[in-house]
Amino acid sequence: MFGRLMPPLRRIVRSASTMRPVGTKDDRRDRADGPALKGAATTFGANPVRWLAARGRAAPHVLRADKLRDAGDSVSAAHAYEAALRIDPGRTNLKVQCGNMYKDAGVLDAALRWYESALEDRPDDADIHLQVGHALKLAGRRSEALAAYRRVLALDPANRHASWELVQAGDVDEQLRGISAQTTGHGLETMLSMAAEIEAMRRKLAEIGAALPDISSLTAFPAKAYRHFRQIFDVPSPASLDLPSELPHLFVVADASGLDASALHRLLASIVGQSATRWRAVVLNVEPTLLVAVERLARTDDRLEAVPAAREGSGRTAVLDLVREVETDAVVFLPPGAAMHRHCLAWLAAGFAGSQADVLTFDEEWVVxxxxxxxxxxxRGGLDPEMLLQENSWGEAIAVRKATFDRLDLDGDDAAPLPKPSALLLAAVRADASPGHVPYPLVAFEGDENARNIARRNALPDHRQAVERHLRLCGLRERxxxxxxxxxxxxxxxWQAGLPREQITVIVPTRDNAEDCAGFVDSLFAKASRPEALRILIVDNATTARSDLGGLEALAGRKGVRILRDDGPFNWSHINNLAAATSDTPILVFANDDMRMLSSAWDEMLRGLLARDSVGAVGAKLLYPDETMQHAGVLFGWKGSVIHDGLFEARDAPGPSGRWSKTRRVGAVTGAFMALRRADFLELDGFDAIGLPIGYSDIDLCLRLRAAGRDILWSPDVTLLHYESKSRGLDHLDAERAARGGRERALVETRWGAEVFSRDPTISPIWIDATLPYRLISFPAPQRALEFIRLTSRARRAGTESAKSTVACE
Structure with a gap:
């Protein structure tokens, strides 16, 4: 019988170049039999009969694997494919299928081994590199995953799957490449034309505009493509908003110090070109030779006047007197070089009319x-008094209600023509004024990046002077x-800690991870300013490995370290509540075991911040092993939920307005490292061990602290390396954990309401949440902008309106 099969087999081998293997769905992607025959030659020598016989013997295993795969039994399918490969090891497509099945089952190391084996056969196969990227992404190896996706695009530039992964990951180069490709293919023009038509229809349907999705979200641009973005989109008018018919009157005080003829004309054109009509403007310190430029316009518009530079009494005191005497609803201060957008005053009037804001800040842009x-x-986001003490990140152009301005303590010996912006904003903080933020660039300056940096450096001495005066007036200078x-x-x-120095207990749950836990404990003691006042309470949650039990026993013998045993199912909230109940130190720190402390004197920094009555909890900067950021506070409202701020950014990246380099208020901090006073923790009954046993209980506790009138602070002064979930693995790879995580997320969002999880006053709505934060931009719709002004003006205190932050006055 075998002899009768030989002629057909020879014919089959002779036509091998046109033959395609059969079997799994992915077999259709096999590159004909050229690579397969190459593998067969390696395995079976030059004998095609043995190759075909092996393929025949492997076929039942392949068929069985296909059925198991289609039934959703990924692990059994992987084993069946492996059985086929032991018989027919040259099947690259089966190696890929093994990788796919192990990836689906969450056995990522095995998946990657099979993908690597497949790439040895086909090193330039873009599809295999794509699967490698997906597996690395699931394993949390982000930088390697992005490298794999970039390799895919190098091999297949049109691969939309790899491109989308990079865009979703916030890869700026790929976002810019996408915009360039759309422009080249005329797709962008078509999309923008459609968006313009929809926008026109939307204006006609203004009464239901608030219920429509933002058209802007369809045309988001990479932030680095701002020039192209502004060539197409402009700041919208607030005319469609439902506001009182008579809007506030605005008094503009513009400083023309040092302006040449071109800059002065630019300023004047921006003033007289305003779409708002209820305003008056005075231009200070105009060079005498340029006064004619103002007078020429003032002949036909009596709302405009000028004060020459040489005029006696044109210093700050005279300006303050002028502003306090004028009859107006609000005052707008413009620094030298600022030119207003044509809707600037219209938006400021709308902001005051549509919110309770006493002070309005807004965004800026620069023209080369x-x-x-x-x-x-x-x-910018809403004004944060905590950040303001470190730097004025809200610009020099500011608008203030007249009634609020009249009660600000701005008198001093400074002879500048306008109140310094830092002094003005800090005076507003002392007066407990409510600051709102208009999320549009309402003023523009000329200058390149170097000019911007110079202006920022030049402003710092005045800012320090204003901060020191502020601290002195608030009685905080010694603290x-x-x-x-x-x-x-x-x-x-x-911030200085009180005396005597308070003891700190660091609570560290662990399981079968004694080596990492010991390294973390070592780093805590080594970096502490007062290690003798440090207590480490390790909660062993059912460790079984003999080596880890020995490691924990060794830790228990160290001074300042105690072990608490808990053998029940893992319940993060219960474990930490139990540990807190057995502690007696004034300060508690909840921490993961898979970390390393990097900051010296971290304990003293926490003592100082928690010595302030207004502070409820403090979080830290957490870094991945590749030294990109994992946590710089928690952002609310990103894709309707929460996300870590600063995620995957470079360790020393300052972030928008320097937010990642400054201690600041945040909505919440992660429980991977959270410090607070034990009295506050017990008063709020700790973490929710019933409703939120593992996830979101840290978010929930922060929200309860905020409701009690406490601020949640994040500080880069405490920085740790975090390996993330080494003890427990990753929740998204376990079905039960994933289901529990979804339930906990739904519970906490229901408990606190959709409003809390829909907006964050610290981040401008110009940032689009289609990818990671701070990557894509689009101007928000007018109604959404007004809602942000209202949100930021309400956010000066997270809890009771009567409470005052320590950074204001005690």
């Missing part, structure tokens, strides 16, 4: 000299050590 379109921008403010760096404030 000689160019017409803005090339860069600064999108804060101020340093820095030179070489372009913001001020650094170190």
């Amino acid at each position: 000299p000689g160019e017409g379109e803005p090339s860069s921008f600064e999108a 804060v050590a101020v340093s820095g403010g030179t070489d372009g760096e913001p001020l650094h404030l170190e």
